[in-house]
Amino acid sequence: MVIVPADDPHAALVAEFGAGRKNALARVVSIVENRRHGFEQILGRLAGTAGRGHRIGITGPPGAGKSTLCAALTASFRAAGETVGMVAVDPTSPFTGGALLGDRIRLNDVALDDGVFIRSMATRGSLGGLAITTKEIADVFDAFGFDRILIETVGVGQSELDVAAAADTTVVVLVPESGDSIQAMKAGLMEISDIFVVNKADRPGALKLAREIETVLRLRGGETLRNVPAHHGVDLRRAAAASASAPPPQPEGPRPWTIPVLQTVAEKGEGVPALLDALAEHRAWLVATGGLAQRRRQRLADRVREAVARELQRRAWHDGEAILQQALPEMERGDLTPYQVAARIVRAVAG
Amino acid sequence: MVIVPADDPHAALVAEFGAGRKNALARVVSIVENRRHGFEQILGRLAGTAGRGHRIGITGPPGAGKSTLCAALTASFRAAGETVGMVAVDPTSPFTGGALLGDRIRLNDVALDDGVFIRSMATRGSLGGLAITTKEIADVFDAFGFDRILIETVGVGQSELDVAAAADTTVVVLVPESGDSIQAMKAGLMEISDIFVVNKADRPGALKLAREIETVLRLRGGETLRNVPAHHGVDLRRAAAASASAPPPQPEGPRPWTIPVLQTVAEKGEGVPALLDALAEHRAWLVATGGLAQRRRQRLADRVREAVARELQRRAWHDGEAILQQALPEMERGDLTPYQVAARIVRAVAG
Numbered sequence: 001m002v003i004v005p006a007d008d009p010h011a012a013l014v015a016e017f018g019a020g021r022k023n024a025l026a027r028v029v030s031i032v033e034n035r036r037h038g039f040e041q042i043l044g045r046l047a048g049t050a051g052r053g054h055r056i057g058i059t060g061p062p063g064a065g066k067s068t069l070c071a072a073l074t075a076s077f078r079a080a081g082e083t084v085g086m087v088a089v090d091p092t093s094p095f096t097g098g099a100l101l102g103d104r105i106r107l108n109d110v111a112l113d114d115g116v117f118i119r120s121m122a123t124r125g126s127l128g129g130l131a132i133t134t135k136e137i138a139d140v141f142d143a144f145g146f147d148r149i150l151i152e153t154v155g156v157g158q159s160e161l162d163v164a165a166a167a168d169t170t171v172v173v174l175v176p177e178s179g180d181s182i183q184a185m186k187a188g189l190m191e192i193s194d195i196f197v198v199n200k201a202d203r204p205g206a207l208k209l210a211r212e213i214e215t216v217l218r219l220r221g222g223e224t225l226r227n228v229p230a231h232h233g234v235d236l237r238r239a240a241a242a243s244a245s246a247p248p249p250q251p252e253g254p255r256p257w258t259i260p261v262l263q264t265v266a267e268k269g270e271g272v273p274a275l276l277d278a279l280a281e282h283r284a285w286l287v288a289t290g291g292l293a294q295r296r297r298q299r300l301a302d303r304v305r306e307a308v309a310r311e312l313q314r315r316a317w318h319d320g321e322a323i324l325q326q327a328l329p330e331m332e333r334g335d336l337t338p339y340q341v342a343a344r345i346v347r348a349v350a351g
Numbered sequence: 352m353v354i355v356p357a358d359d360p361h362a363a364l365v366a367e368f369g370a371g372r373k374n375a376l377a378r379v380v381s382i383v384e385n386r387r388h389g390f391e392q393i394l395g396r397l398a399g400t401a402g403r404g405h406r407i408g409i410t411g412p413p414g415a416g417k418s419t420l421c422a423a424l425t426a427s428f429r430a431a432g433e434t435v436g437m438v439a440v441d442p443t444s445p446f447t448g449g450a451l452l453g454d455r456i457r458l459n460d461v462a463l464d465d466g467v468f469i470r471s472m473a474t475r476g477s478l479g480g481l482a483i484t485t486k487e488i489a490d491v492f493d494a495f496g497f498d499r500i501l502i503e504t505v506g507v508g509q510s511e512l513d514v515a516a517a518a519d520t521t522v523v524v525l526v527p528e529s530g531d532s533i534q535a536m537k538a539g540l541m542e543i544s545d546i547f548v549v550n551k552a553d554r555p556g557a558l559k560l561a562r563e564i565e566t567v568l569r570l571r572g573g574e575t576l577r578n579v580p581a582h583h584g585v586d587l588r589r590a591a592a593a594s595a596s597a598p599p600p601q602p603e604g605p606r607p608w609t610i611p612v613l614q615t616v617a618e619k620g621e622g623v624p625a626l627l628d629a630l631a632e633h634r635a636w637l638v639a640t641g642g643l644a645q646r647r648r649q650r651l652a653d654r655v656r657e658a659v660a661r662e663l664q665r666r667a668w669h670d671g672e673a674i675l676q677q678a679l680p681e682m683e684r685g686d687l688t689p690y691q692v693a694a695r696i697v698r699a700v701a702g
Contacts, residue, residue, distance in 0.1 A: 048685035307693030312663040334399035342658030
């Protein structure tokens, strides 16, 4: 039996949101963040209006000054009359909450501005889920009409990197101190970067680090690896062929993007104008090459994948939990394998 | 139509594996790692014999000396006549592969030993999938009969931490240099640790770091947060109630585990005997309190969850990919939302 909802409980909220009311925005963000009843319905209603804002992912190791850089960028965008929505994945915990709060406080100046909306996400619990929520909050900001959407994540771990990589432009922030300890992270960071920033560039080793990054980039041709996103498994050529109206994802004469390596002292605003230029250039490049449409198509496909996985999990564990609990003693005795129990649960949901 | 396999193509391999043949082990590991046809069937056949080995997770930031510590531990276990299986999640990439290879080379001494088996995993592609594979390789080692199973992961990111946390005993390794840059990581590391190790303790700041960790641990009572694992969502009390033969997860008078903070210089073997003692004590504590049975029950439940998710995804995307590709142009025009497309795909697989 299919239950048809008599009316949309969030219709009034969505209307207020559409009228640009900030308290409606705050409520929508809260509903999406907490997975409250009807959150997918709301996201669906907003999906049509998203896609105009410039999504900028800012990632890098802890202590790189990402929040300060976001504050500096936000101030510049506001000075140019642009509105800014920012979502930050904040690894708050009872143990380090204080240190991270410091970062947030630096944002206070811009946070009081009416053209700015900031949401910090907690990272308790499963990060896989959090990564998806963060991207959905960016969707909400986009639908609300913010000109720039900043997405700040700690660049330590694949899920975290994936969030930043889902932006139109991904800025990787390092500091001279990062040194050895980020060797292993760098690999992942290299793969998602459109722009590199060496922040705290007034400290020793900044120039050396910038040169190192440039060398590594040159060794592999200096072009972004993200020109043709592949790791999400969507066949973009097939998608483009199916889409008569969409611009071709591969331009006639593809002009490659050369990843700039910039130096900033975000606290003093030094180097920020050059970063703003690079952001504008990258966006223009995305528009000119069809990359912007491509990245947005990729995002739509990602949302479908995430929603499918979520709904299938929900259905499986509606009855699956009882099947699992009942089978645990048999599994412990070795009479039943986890894979046999899994097959039972799958049969219960998908025949 | 259900296709019943005429016979088990891997029966001979499983028999050889059961006889303790190392080349059979290598082939099973390879089949599981590469998700070759029948890998779940093999894991199912091995599931009954796993559960005897002591699984030790070793995690911490890059450069903490985890591989060296693993080599030192392995040498000690071997000296005591115990066999060791080790699986390491290795963030190899074209850019940092060289540096990581260095770590592996240090393991050469122990790797030539016939009582040791080492598998390095690549981290290209989705880490979520890799995390599951790593745990399954540990299952294979356990089924093969290794006395100790070392699981080494870089402790930077939730998926990576989850792998280490899935062990019986989780050792978090830090170094004095970690300092500020690990502040944000520490939160996650605190939550999964059973034993803390400050490695490279002959460098300045080691004692200070150890004291810091002790202070933080004391502030929250000094006991492991993992006594009752909760974040995977299995209701262990219900599971225990359903299991007549299983020991109660909460002992009569639960003696809490006090997380030790040790100092080592792994390269010189300094502090390794104290770490071995702590590992033995933690295992004895797990046995005495029923925690070992509890963690193993949790692992069985996790395998069920992972297998259910994998099979549902497989079924959904068998036809789902075509549905998605066909719907992309409509989504781009805003005529269809990702959530509507997801609902179509879910209906196709689960009615």
